[in-house]
Amino acid sequence: MVRGKTQMRRIENDTSRQVTFSKRRNGLLKKAFELSVLCDAEVALIIFSPRGKLFEFASSSMQATVERYMRHTKDYNRTKPTEPNLQMKSEAATLLKKKEDLEVSRRKLLGEGLGSCTLQELKRIEQQLEKSVSIIRAKKTQVFKQQIEQLKEKEKALTAENEKLCEKCGAKPWEGSTEQEENVPYDESSPSPDVETELFIGLPEGRTTRILQPN
Incomplete structure (x- = not known):
């Protein structure tokens, strides 16, 4: 008969909880000591009781081990590749899909890729x-x-x-070429088409007048 795993939960009775803490604490400290001796490992163990009492074990120096741990954590965080947040991945995928849809729509508006359109x-x-x-x-x-x-x-x-x-x-303001021509006064010195042109021949005292007949 196979027994199922017992679900671990907090001990409600104060006395039982204190007794269990003392037993497990001593066992944990013993295991830490054995690990440091048998495997030549640098071990540091810190325990705070429910009432705030400190219990600790260090195979060498607690301060030196804590400082070593801090240096290791700092170096690890600096060299660890940062993974994008899941929400950022989702937003990037959504934006990429929108970009693709807009590109397809643009091509259709240009008359391209219409073969699959209903x-x-x-x-x-x-x-x-x-x-x-x-x-x-x-x-x-x-x-x-x-x-x-x-x-x-x-x-x-x-x-x-x-x-x-x-x-x-x-001066008179310029009003345009067409209007200016219409408003130009008649020049009396200009020859009229009804006036005959006269040609005078000879000296001024005895000149004769010859009327030019039109051809």
Whole structure:
């Protein structure tokens, strides 16, 4: 008959617990002493009773053994490779999956890798593209309006500057080539198409007039 393992738990009775502590403590101290002698090991054992009383054993020097332990722990922690936290691993895996999904979505929006898409997915991609085009066109219109407003403001500033310069020089402000031509007064010195051109031949006293007939 195989006996099952007895579950170890705290002894509730104070007297029984104190007796057990004394027996096990002495046995532990004896084992530590035997280990140091038989195996030539450096052993240090520290025990605090439930009431805070100290019991210790050291094969050489307790202080020297503790200092050696501290140096060993420090060196071990410095050279031990740090393993990533499980939560960090999980977050990294999640971010990598999102990156892959975004890359697949980007390729589909560019018209690549559509062979495995269903009709419903193709419709969804088409709607997404139409929405993107609509947003881009609205943004383009807004940019055009802003540029037009900026040009109008620049035109106003240049016109005002032109008027100031004309006032300083005493000149008439420039109003554009087309308007200027329309407002040019008639020059009486210019030949009229209805006036005959006269050619004078000879000396001033006795010159004769010859009327040039049109060809």
